Amino acid sequence: xxxxxxxxxxxxxxxxxxxxxxxxxxxxxxxxxxxxxxxxxxxxxxxxxxxxxx
Numbered sequence: 001x002x003x004x005x006x007x008x009x010x011x012x013x014x015x016x017x018x019x020x021x022x023x024x025x026x027x028x029x030x031x032x033x034x035x036x037x038x039x040x041x042x043x044x045x046x047x048x049x050x051x052x053x054x
Contacts, residue, residue, distance in 0.1 A: 008037040008044035016046075 003015040016035060035046040 005049045006035065006046040007049050008035070008040070008046045010037065010040050010044060012037050012039040012044075013049060014038055 003017055005013065005015045007013050014037065032045045032047045034043050036042065037044045037046070
């Protein structure tokens with residue numbers, strides 16, 4: 001299963017096995033989703049982290 005690295009609204013970076021409705025694309029609903037952050041244990045708006053080029 002592919003994991004997606006995301007950043008929550010508080011700035012915590014974590015990976016998740018599922019990123020709900022990922023197949024709808026950013027043009028339809030925007031890039032963010034509500035996910036439970038493991039650091040602050042709350043539902044937070046989370047967005048995928050862009051891979052670093054280097």
